[in-house]
Each structure stands twice: as structure tokens, then as C-alpha cells.
Amino acid sequence: MTAILELRGVGKRFGAFSALRDVAFDVGERETVGLIGPNGAGKTTLFNVITGFLRPDEGSIRLAGQSIDGMAPAQRVARGLARTFQTAMVFPGLTARENIAMAVRQHAGDGLRWFGGARAASAAAEIAVRLLGDAGLAHRAETPLRDMSHGERRIVDALMSLALSPRLLLLDEPTAGLTRAESDRLLGILRRNHADTALLLVAHDIDIVFGHCDRVVVMELGRVIGSGTPAEVREDAEVRRAYLGSTGG
Ligand SMILES: Nc1ncnc2c1ncn2[C@@H]1O[C@H](COP(=O)(O)OP(=O)(O)OP(=O)(O)O)[C@@H](O)[C@H]1O
Secondary structure (H helix, E strand, C coil): CCEEEEEEEEEEEECCEEEEEEEEEEEECCCEEEEECCCCCCHHHHHHHHHCCCCCCEEEEEECCEECCCCCHHHHHHCCEEEECCCCCCCCCCEHHHHHHHHHHHHHCHHHHCCCHHHHHHHHHHHHHHHHHHCCCHHHCCCEHHHCCHHHHHHHHHHHHHHHCCCEEEEECCCCCCCHHHHHHHHHHHHHHCCCCEEEEECCCHHHHHHHCCEEEEEECCEEEEEECHHHHHHCHHHHHHHHHHHCC
16 A cells, blocks of 8 residues: 555644654555544644644654655645645635635646636636536535535535645544535545545544544544554454443444
8 A cells, every 4th residue: 555644753742741642654545544532632633733734743744755844734735735624614605616616726826827817717617517516516506605505515615625636635524513414425425536535534423434434543642542444443442442432332
């Protein structure tokens, strides 16, 4: 398996408190990896370290075989890293197509500038329409986001992150507030239509993680305490003690 993301010995302290300790794991190309752990385990901190919003105190991170240590967030994005946020940053009055097209243009930056204003706009709109079609939402392209369901908006949110075909997409609670069926649909869209994008997914719903991920990494108190296939992780005694047992799983 070729790794798209390699974490080695990553540590992060806030004052005397260690939020991450010796975190090491890989995400393979095109793999979907679930990151789980109780509140305060360090999942969001790890995302912030990977995206470059926080600087780790120790360790190294490689993206597609190259060190990204010390790189600014935008440089990491340029190398194929994307992220969704717990709260979608969208314009409710604009349509699904317009929101996604805007994300395309924002991500592409200089990449679309040579087209000129009108050409850039139509190129971005074309990408937006294709993404919506792949997700089975072509019929909602001209609907303002404020008139869409919560589930549909989460899909649009994910499509905005996929606008530039990232190599690795970090998803922080993408299924928060969704029904089980909506969550399955969203994960299905991400995996089926974007097979070249690896996913690293934080979710509190264990059934979603175990149902959709190739591998699962379990954290507790800033450390990785277990990893493996969903079946392996389910059977891991320490994981059961630390996490699954406490949630009755
Ligand atoms: N900027 C900060 N300053 C001080 N402590 C912080 C900071 N950010 C996070 N922490 C602490 O680090 C620990 C890990 O937090 P983090 O948000 O990464 O956990 P998490 O696994 O994402 O939790 P949750 O599932 O609740 O989102 C927590 O104890 C938190 O209080």
C-alpha cells in the first residue's frame, strides 16, 4: 500500500498538557480511515496539526511522500490536502451550484484565472454541475441552500471540499445531525464517486465508521491505542475497555 499520509511520532502540547503523544499511523492512497476516540482524545487537534493550523512540538508528517513539516496550510492544500469543517461555510441564499462553483474558483485561484472572468465562471459552474450529478443531486443544482434539507446541505458541503479532487480529504464529523440513511448516502457518494481521494474521517457514530472505513485508528488521551480493520478493532481488548465498552458497543 502506498501511503498518501504518514504520521510519525507526532506530539503537541498546550502548556504542560500533552494533547498528542507519539502519534503514528498511515493513510493509504484511496483508503478510507476512520479516527475515533472519546471526547478530548485529540482528534481535532490532530486534524489541525495535519492541515498546518497548529504546529506540532515533535514528529514529522509526509503527504504523498514529501515532508510538509513547517508548511503553511495553503501550501498543504496545493499539495492535495482538503478538509471539511463541522460548521459548513456556505452562502444560504446562493444555489447549490453557485456555492460549489465558488469553492472551485476559490480553490483553483490562479489555476482558473487564465480563462478570464466569464470563462473561469463557466468552467467552475461545469465542475459544480458534474459534482452534483455524481452525487445524484443534479435536480437540486438551482435550489438555494436555505431551501435544502440538512442532509443535502452536508452533501453540498462535502462536494465543495471535493471541488479540486484532493488526494486526501479530512472530514470532521461529516455526518453530525444526519439520519443513518443520510449518513450512508453521504459516505457512499464520497467513496463511490471519488475513488482517487483518500478519506480520513472523524465520527462519533461507531456504526458509520465501522460500516464505511477500510481501517480504523482509535485514540485516547492523545495516544493511538489501537488500529486495524473494523473487525480487528472491535475485538481489541484495550479499545473495548477505553471506548466501545463505555458506549455499550
Ligand atoms: N488550544 C488549546 N489549548 C488548550 N487545550 C486544548 C486546546 N485545544 C485542545 N485542547 C485540549 O486538548 C485535548 C484534545 O482536544 P481535541 O479537541 O483535539 O479532542 P477531540 O478528540 O477532538 O474531542 P471531541 O471528540 O470532543 O471533539 C482536550 O483535553 C482539549 O481540552
